[in-house]
Amino acid sequence: MYSFVFRHFLSKLDPEIAHSLAFVLIRIFGLPILSRITRRATNGKSRIRASIMGLDFESRLGLAAGFDKKAKGLNGLWALGFGHVEVGTITALPQEGNPKPRLFRLIEDRALINRMGFNNPGAAKTAKRLEKFRKRNRKLVVGVNIGKSRIVPIEQAIDDYLESTRLLSPFADYLVVNVSSPNTPGLRGLQEASSLRPLLSAISKAANDVPVLVKIAPELDKSEIEAVSKIVVDLDLAGVVATNTTISRAGLASSPEQIHRAGEGGLSGFPLQTRSLEVLKILRGALGANRCIISVGGIETPADVVSRISSGADLVQGYTAFIYRGPLWAREINRGVGSNLEIDRA
Numbered sequence: 087m088y089s090f091v092f093r094h095f096l097s098k099l100d101p102e103i104a105h106s107l108a109f110v111l112i113r114i115f116g117l118p119i120l121s122r123i124t125r126r127a128t129n130g131k132s133r134i135r136a137s138i139m140g141l142d143f144e145s146r147l148g149l150a151a152g153f154d155k156k157a158k159g160l161n162g163l164w165a166l167g168f169g170h171v172e173v174g175t176i177t178a179l180p181q182e183g184n185p186k187p188r189l190f191r192l193i194e195d196r197a198l199i200n201r202m203g204f205n206n207p208g209a210a211k212t213a214k215r216l217e218k219f220r221k222r223n224r225k226l227v228v229g230v231n232i233g234k235s236r237i238v239p240i241e242q243a244i245d246d247y248l249e250s251t252r253l254l255s256p257f258a259d260y261l262v263v264n265v266s267s268p269n270t271p272g273l274r275g276l277q278e279a280s281s282l283r284p285l286l287s288a289i290s291k292a293a294n295d296v297p298v299l300v301k302i303a304p305e306l307d308k309s310e311i312e313a314v315s316k317i318v319v320d321l322d323l324a325g326v327v328a329t330n331t332t333i334s335r336a337g338l339a340s341s342p343e344q345i346h347r348a349g350e351g352g353l354s355g356f357p358l359q360t361r362s363l364e365v366l367k368i369l370r371g372a373l374g375a376n377r378c379i380i381s382v383g384g385i386e387t388p389a390d391v392v393s394r395i396s397s398g399a400d401l402v403q404g405y406t407a408f409i410y411r412g413p414l415w416a417r418e419i420n421r422g423v424g425s426n427l428e429i430d431r432a
């Protein structure tokens with residue numbers, strides 16, 4: 087059904103318009119009575135549940151950062167079966183993001199290219215929305231992903247991240263420090279150990295016991311992943327989210343014209359799958375057993391989720407598969423992992 091609607095209707099719309107339409111539906115699913123009925127139908131069996139970082143997750147599957155940048159669809163997303171939603175990226179200052187068009191589909195690759203540029207309402211407004219949501223729903227775990235405001239020079243990044251931490255940590259179940267989006271100039275340079283250590287140290291002190299994770303790019307090589315892991319362990323942070331989108335365009339099935347038409351930005355979805363799994367395995371080796379890893383990048387099926395969990399992930403996230411597989415995607419994962427497949431943590 088959804089694949090028919092996607093092929094004949096949604097895929098013909100501008101991707102951002104399709105996103106807005108989907109959001110209208112998600113907010114309808116979030117209405118009080120409907121959300122509870124829907125949630126019952128999207129639940130999985132107990133095996134998909136988990137207790138991690140001191141938080142209870144109804145499902146190990148969460149919605150990755152970038153989908154709900156305004157914290158407006160949380161109840162509906164919970165109803166659709168996600169165990170957590172990572173809101174954001176949120177910046178201290180509200181910002182419009184890059185000029186449109188800035189989101190493109192590569193349908194043959196089950197992929198997206200985006201250069202959204204952290205369009206978001208800013209930390210103060212988001213904090214108010216999260217405070218309100220918390221009074222309504224205690225079951226959905228809400229992570230908040232924070233980034234650098236575009237107009238703030240990279241040398242002043244720490245203060246800018248600290249402002250977001252101060253405003254948002256009281257309402258976040260966990261915080262993710264995003265230093266890996268390709269669409270904010272200079273941001274990925276913050277992954278270098280000499281910049282990352284003081285940044286994460288300052289944020290973790292300001293976060294007041296809220297678990298802090300760092301989100302990394304798929305381009306980091308083994309020694310860079312190990313350097314980030316060392317910082318996470320040294321500072322006693324909660325863990326790592328891996329990975330963000332890639333700037334690589336290698337191995338795509340889409341035509342060179344389509345790829346060229348999309349232009350610059352981060353590539354997500356199926357083409358990211360292999361690298362994201364590799365990064366997960368390196369990370370688990372480097373971090374040891376006690377840190378949380380949220381694996382993200384190209385996850386589509388219950389089998390993909392099982393493969394990530396058996397390779398060391400505590401939680402998984404997806405974004406692009408939700409677009410291609412539709413509103414029942416989390417239900418498909420919850421049920422598939424919960425009843426048909428054994429998770430055998432290696």
Ligand SMILES: Cc1cc2nc3c(=O)[nH]c(=O)nc-3n(C[C@H](O)[C@H](O)[C@H](O)COP(=O)(O)O)c2cc1C
Nearest residue numbers: 150151152175200329330354355383384404405406
């Ligand atoms: C349109 C779009 C916007 C995104 N925005 C953000 C963002 O603001 N912050 C962030 O950390 N990641 C962002 N991401 C990356 C996703 O959170 C995720 O790491 C990436 O898409 C890989 O997962 P996937 O293959 O399941 O989509 C975005 C992805 C997409 C497709």
